[in-house]
Amino acid sequence: MDKVDAEARKRAAAILREKLIPLIKDLKAGEPLKLVIPKRTLSNTMLDPEKGILILKDEKLERHLLDAGEARRFMQTILMASIIYQALVENEYPTIRDLYYRGKHTLQYRDLEGKVREENTWDEQQESDAVLRDIEVMTNLLREEMLILSKEKGKMVGDMRIRSGPDVIDLSKLGHGAYAIESTPDFIEFLDYNAEFVLVVEKDAVFQQLHRIGFWRQYKCLLITGAGQPDRATRRLVRRLNEELGLPVYVLTDSDPYGWNIYSVFKVGSITLSYESERLATPKARFLGVSMTDIFGDKKKKPYLTEEERKNFIIKAKDEDIKRAQDLQKYSWFQTPKWKKEIDLFLEKRAKLEIEALVGKGLKFLAYKYLPEKIQTGDWIE
Amino acid sequence: MDKVDAEARKRAAAILREKLIPLIKDLKAGEPLKLVIPKRTLSNTMLDPEKGILILKDEKLERHLLDAGEARRFMQTILMASIIYQALVENEYPTIRDLYYRGKHTLQYRDLEGKVREENTWDEQQESDAVLRDIEVMTNLLREEMLILSKEKGKMVGDMRIRSGPDVIDLSKLGHGAYAIESTPDFIEFLDYNAEFVLVVEKDAVFQQLHRIGFWRQYKCLLITGAGQPDRATRRLVRRLNEELGLPVYVLTDSDPYGWNIYSVFKVGSITLSYESERLATPKARFLGVSMTDIFGDKKKKPYLTEEERKNFIIKAKDEDIKRAQDLQKYSWFQTPKWKKEIDLFLEKRAKLEIEALVGKGLKFLAYKYLPEKIQTGDWIE
Numbered sequence: 125m126d127k128v129d130a131e132a133r134k135r136a137a138a139i140l141r142e143k144l145i146p147l148i149k150d151l152k153a154g155e156p157l158k159l160v161i162p163k164r165t166l167s168n169t170m171l172d173p174e175k176g177i178l179i180l181k182d183e184k185l186e187r188h189l190l191d192a193g194e195a196r197r198f199m200q201t202i203l204m205a206s207i208i209y210q211a212l213v214e215n216e217y218p219t220i221r222d223l224y225y226r227g228k229h230t231l232q233y234r235d236l237e238g239k240v241r242e243e244n245t246w247d248e249q250q251e252s253d254a255v256l257r258d259i260e261v262m263t264n265l266l267r268e269e270m271l272i273l274s275k276e277k278g279k280m281v282g283d284m285r286i287r288s289g290p291d292v293i294d295l296s297k298l299g300h301g302a303y304a305i306e307s308t309p310d311f312i313e314f315l316d317y318n319a320e321f322v323l324v325v326e327k328d329a330v331f332q333q334l335h336r337i338g339f340w341r342q343y344k345c346l347l348i349t350g351a352g353q354p355d356r357a358t359r360r361l362v363r364r365l366n367e368e369l370g371l372p373v374y375v376l377t378d379s380d381p382y383g384w385n386i387y388s389v390f391k392v393g394s395i396t397l398s399y400e401s402e403r404l405a406t407p408k409a410r411f412l413g414v415s416m417t418d419i420f421g422d423k424k425k426k427p428y429l430t431e432e433e434r435k436n437f438i439i440k441a442k443d444e445d446i447k448r449a450q451d452l453q454k455y456s457w458f459q460t461p462k463w464k465k466e467i468d469l470f471l472e473k474r475a476k477l478e479i480e481a482l483v484g485k486g487l488k489f490l491a492y493k494y495l496p497e498k499i500q501t502g503d504w505i506e
Numbered sequence: 507m508d509k510v511d512a513e514a515r516k517r518a519a520a521i522l523r524e525k526l527i528p529l530i531k532d533l534k535a536g537e538p539l540k541l542v543i544p545k546r547t548l549s550n551t552m553l554d555p556e557k558g559i560l561i562l563k564d565e566k567l568e569r570h571l572l573d574a575g576e577a578r579r580f581m582q583t584i585l586m587a588s589i590i591y592q593a594l595v596e597n598e599y600p601t602i603r604d605l606y607y608r609g610k611h612t613l614q615y616r617d618l619e620g621k622v623r624e625e626n627t628w629d630e631q632q633e634s635d636a637v638l639r640d641i642e643v644m645t646n647l648l649r650e651e652m653l654i655l656s657k658e659k660g661k662m663v664g665d666m667r668i669r670s671g672p673d674v675i676d677l678s679k680l681g682h683g684a685y686a687i688e689s690t691p692d693f694i695e696f697l698d699y700n701a702e703f704v705l706v707v708e709k710d711a712v713f714q715q716l717h718r719i720g721f722w723r724q725y726k727c728l729l730i731t732g733a734g735q736p737d738r739a740t741r742r743l744v745r746r747l748n749e750e751l752g753l754p755v756y757v758l759t760d761s762d763p764y765g766w767n768i769y770s771v772f773k774v775g776s777i778t779l780s781y782e783s784e785r786l787a788t789p790k791a792r793f794l795g796v797s798m799t800d801i802f803g804d805k806k807k808k809p810y811l812t813e814e815e816r817k818n819f820i821i822k823a824k825d826e827d828i829k830r831a832q833d834l835q836k837y838s839w840f841q842t843p844k845w846k847k848e849i850d851l852f853l854e855k856r857a858k859l860e861i862e863a864l865v866g867k868g869l870k871f872l873a874y875k876y877l878p879e880k881i882q883t884g885d886w887i888e
Binding site: 126129192202214215216217218219221224225226228229230262273274275276277279286287288290291292293297298299300301302303304305306307311312327329330332333336337351355370432435436437444478480481484487488 | 508511517573596597598599600601603604606607610611612655656657658659661668670672673674675679680681682683684685686687689690693694709710711712714715718719728733786814817818819860862863864865868869870
C-alpha cells in the first residue's frame with residue numbers, strides 16, 4: 125500500500141464524513157434534508173484582482189430532498205458521494221468515467237397511487253460529472269485528492285529530483301524519454317533541482333525536439349508539455365513549480381487564438397470551471413511566444429522571420445480564428461496594452477504561425493537563438 | 507552529443523548517400539535521371555502468411571526527371587532527401603511537420619518561351635509526407651532511424667531496466683508516473699527484467715488505474731498504453747518486446763469495432779502503410795478483451811456481467827459501428843472462427859462495452875479477477 129495515497133484517503137474520507145453525517149442526524153431528527161453547495165454559475169465567478177485567478181464568490185445554493193424539482197439532483201449528489209467514499213475506504217482508484225458506470229442503475233419506486241415506477245440514477249456522464257463538481261466545491265477537495273484518476277498526457281524533464289509515491293525519480297536521467305506526469309501531482313514532493321525557469325511547450329513534438337537537443341540542460345530549465353489543451357495534472361504541477369519554488373513560467377504556443385487560449389488556461393483557468401483555478405491556475409505565467417511581433421516586428425524590434433519566410437510559413441486565419449480572437453478580447457486579462465497590440469495585429473494581418481515553422485528555420489535557431497533571446501530581453505507578454 | 511544518436515546519424519547518412527550519389531554520376535555522364543522506388547499501392551501489398559504481417563511485394567516504380575508528369579514529384583523527393591541529409595549531418599532533429607516547413611518555398615524558372623514562372627515545392631503536408639514515405643521505402647530506413655521525431659503519447663511501467671540515450675531507467679521506480687516512450691524506440695536497449703507478459707491497454711485512464719493499484723508488480727507484467735490509436739513508437743516497442751524477449755503480448759480494448767481496429771493496428775499494421783508493418787507490427791499479439799463472450803457468455807463460458815449490469819453498461823452500436831465491423835470482416839486476419847463469432851455476435855446484439863464499465867464493477871474485479879482469469883484460462887483471440 126502506498127503511504128501517500130493511504131494518508132490522502134483518510135483525509136478525504138474524513139472531510140466527506142464531516143460534510144454528510146449531519147444529514148443522517150437531520151434525518152433521525154425528522155428535519156427536512158438539504159445540501160448547501162457553493163454556486164458554480166458565471167455570475168458567482170470573479171477574477172480575484174490580487175491573485176489574478178478566477179474564483180467563486182460567496183453565493184450558495186440549497187438543494188432540498190423534499191422539493192420535487194431538486195430531489196433527483198439531491199439523490200445523485202448523495203449517490204456520487206457514497207460511491208466516492210466507498211472507493212476511498214476500499215482502496216479503489218476510480219475515474220470520472222467509471223464513477224458514471226458505478227452509479228448508473230435503475231431505481232424502482234411506488235408513486236402516490238401505489239404504481240411501480242422506474243427512474244435511472246443518471247443517463248449521461250454529463251450528469252454524473254456535474255454532481256462530482258458539486259462535491260468538489262462542497263468539500264473543497266479536488267477530485268484528485270479523492271484519489272479519482274484520469275487520462276494524463278503531460279510530460280516533464282529537467283535537472284530535478286522528485287518523490288512520487290514510494291520512489292525518487294531523477295528527471296534528468298530519463299534518456300530520450302520523459303516523465304509522464306502522474307494523475308495526482310499534489311502528492312509529488314519536490315526534492316532538489318538545478319533550474320532557473322520552467323518552459324511549457326504546447327506541442328509534444330517540439331518538446332521531444334527541445335529535449336533531444338538538450339535544451340533544458342544547456343539553459344537550466346524544467347521542460348514541460350501539456351500536449352495541446354493541458355490536462356488538470358499538468359496545470360497543477362506548473363502552478364506548484366511557480367508558487368512553491370518561485371520559478372518563472374514561460375509558455376510557448378503556436379501564434380494563433382488557439383495557442384493564446386492554451387496560455388490563458390494555464391494562467392487563469394477555464395472560465396466554466398473557475399472553482400478549479402484557485403488550485404490549478406498560474407497567474408504569473410508569461411506568454412513567451414510565438415508572438416505577432418516575432419513574425420512582423422515593430423518599431424523597437426526586428427522580426428524573426430524574413431519576408432520570404434513569412435510568405436512560406438504563414439497560414440491564413442479562418443473565420444473561426446477571427447471569431448475566437450474576438451471572444452478572447454472580451455476577457456479582462458487580454459485587455460492589457462501588449463495583448464491588445466497582439467490581438468489587433470492578428471486581426472489586421474489575419475495571419476497564424478505554428479511553432480514548427482520556426483523550427484523550419486532550424487531547431488538550433490529555436491533552441492539557441494529565439495528562446496534564450498526572448499527570455500534574456502524580457503520579450504514576453506504577461 | 508548522444509552517442510547512440512551519433513551512430514544512427516552516420517548510418518542513415520551513409521545509406522542516403524549510397525542511394526542518391528549514383529544520380530550525380532548519371533547527371534555528369536549525361537544520363538537521364540530516375541529514381542527506383544518500391545510501390546506503396548494496395549495491389550503491391552500482401553499479408554505474409556508466415557510472418558502474419560502486411561508487406562510490400564516486389565513491384566517498383568520509376569520516377570523520371572525528364573517526364574513532365576513526374577518531374578515535380580522527382581524534385582520533391584530529392585528536396586526531401588537533401589533536407590533529411592542536411593538535418594542528419596547538422597545534428598538536427600526534425601519532425602514531419604517541420605520537414606514540410608523546411609522544404610516549403612517557391613521555385614522560379616523560365617519556361618520554353620523564356621517567361622519567368624513560379625512553382626511551389628509543395629503546398630500541403632500531405633505532399634511532403636508522401637515523399638518522406640517514398641524515401642523510407644527506398645532506403646528501407648524508418649523515419650525514426652533518420653532521427654525524425656514526432657509527437658508521442660505511449661507510456662510504460664514494469665519491473666524492467668532499459669538504457670535510453672546515455673541513461674539507465676528503472677521502469678519500476680517511477681512512482682505514480684510512467685516512462686513516456688521515446689520517439690526512437692529502436693535505440694532503447696533492454697537490460698534486465700522480471701516480467702512474464704506485456705499488457706497493452708487502449709485507454710490511458712485504465713493504464714493509470716492498473717498502475718496505481720500495482721497490477722504489473724503483482725502479476726509480473728510490463729504495462730503499456732498507446733492512449734487510443736497507438737503511435738509508431740508504441741507499436742515498435744511492443745513488437746520489440748515480443749520479438750526480442752519472447753514476451754506474450756495481450757491487448758485490452760473497449761469491446762467495439764474501434765477497439766478491434768486498435769488491436770489490428772498492433773497486430774498487423776495499418777493497411778495503407780504496409781511498408782511500416784514489417785517493423786512495427788506484432789503478429790503474435792493476442793486480443794484479450796473485452797470480448798462479446800465476456801459480456802454475453804457462450805456455451806462454455808459464464809458471462810462476466812449479470813443481466814442487470816448488461817442493462818446498465820451496454821451502449822447501443824451506431825450505424826457507423828456496424829459499418830466499421832463489416833469493413834473489418836473483410837480483412838483476412840478477422841476471418842478466423844473466433845473472430846467470426848465475435849463480430850457476428852456484435853452484429854446480432856448491436857452492443858458495445860467500454861473497459862470502464864468493467865471497472866464500474868470495481869477496479870479490483872478488473873485487476874484481480876477478470877484479467878488474470880482470462881490470461882490463465884487462455885481466453886483470448888488471436
